Amino acid sequence: NIERMKTxxxxxxxxxxxxxxxxxxxxxxxxxxAAHYAALAEQxxxxxxxxxxxxxxxxxxxxxxxxxxFGNLLENAIESCVRSRGHVVPPPAAETPAxxxxxxxxxxxxxxxxxxxxxxxxxxxxxxxxxxxxxxxDNTCAEPPAKxxxxxxxxxxxxxxxxxxxxxxxxxxxxxxxxxxxxxxERAFHSSVILEL
Numbered sequence: 001n002i003e004r005m006k007t008x009x010x011x012x013x014x015x016x017x018x019x020x021x022x023x024x025x026x027x028x029x030x031x032x033x034a035a036h037y038a039a040l041a042e043q044x045x046x047x048x049x050x051x052x053x054x055x056x057x058x059x060x061x062x063x064x065x066x067x068x069x070f071g072n073l074l075e076n077a078i079e080s081c082v083r084s085r086g087h088v089v090p091p092p093a094a095e096t097p098a099x100x101x102x103x104x105x106x107x108x109x110x111x112x113x114x115x116x117x118x119x120x121x122x123x124x125x126x127x128x129x130x131x132x133x134x135x136x137x138d139n140t141c142a143e144p145p146a147k148x149x150x151x152x153x154x155x156x157x158x159x160x161x162x163x164x165x166x167x168x169x170x171x172x173x174x175x176x177x178x179x180x181x182x183x184x185x186e187r188a189f190h191s192s193v194i195l196e197l
Contacts (some may be wrong), residue, residue: 005064025054025126029063030070034124037074046081046140047121054126058133059197065172069135072165073191074124077139080189081120084142132178133195141189169193 009029024034034050041048058066122139166182173180177196184190 002064006062009064009067024050025052026056027054027058027063027066028056029067030054030126033067033070033074037071037078041074041078041081041122044078044082045120046078047119049121049123050125052124052126053128054133055128059131060176061133061195061197065176069169069172069193069195070124072169073135073137073193074122076165077122077124077137077189077191081122081140084140085120128197131197133193133197135191135193135195137191138188141184141187144184144186 022035022038023031024038025031030052034052038048038050054066120140122137124135124137126133126135128134166180170180173193173195178194180194181192182190
């Protein structure tokens with residue numbers, strides 16, 4: 001029910017903005033979601049870095065879709081950080097990150113694991129590039145999530161069914177001519193979402 005969701009989101013935006021006045025993005029829905037989850041993460045002792053450039057009006061993307069993407073990403077990241085407490089792997093020896101051509105990696109891309117903090121963390125960035133909203137999130141992940149083929153399974157559902165959050169993000173990206181990439185290594189889970197505006 002889209003109308004009920006819009007009404008709920010409008011009320012949630014006002015409530016969160018009043019309780020957490022931090023400014024993360026021009027888009028009010030994204031700002032409210034980021035402020036809410038940043039506060040939750042900090043209460044859990046998670047190191048939080050949020051750097052967002054999301055315009056007030058994001059093309060064809062609705063506030064409900066943006067809230068769903070950012071909310072699902074951040075909720076999953078916090079859950080992963082909490083589950084990993086006490087199991088954080090220290091960083092390996094430094095190495096120089098590079099892309100396939102041997103050039104330094106693009107700044108908005110996920111950070112190589114050797115550059116990530118040794119404590120539970122989440123780092124969220126978003127930019128508008130060439131008419132697309134590019135979102136990158138890195139977060140602590142002590143154990144790679146279970147998978148069924150290419151689909152990640154939900155730890156909340158006992159690793160027996162795909163996660164609804166990642167499925168929702170994937171569906172929204174597909175509806176806007178975008179794409180998603182989820183990947184994990186021994187220290188972190190890396191999410192990137194590209195959405196056409």
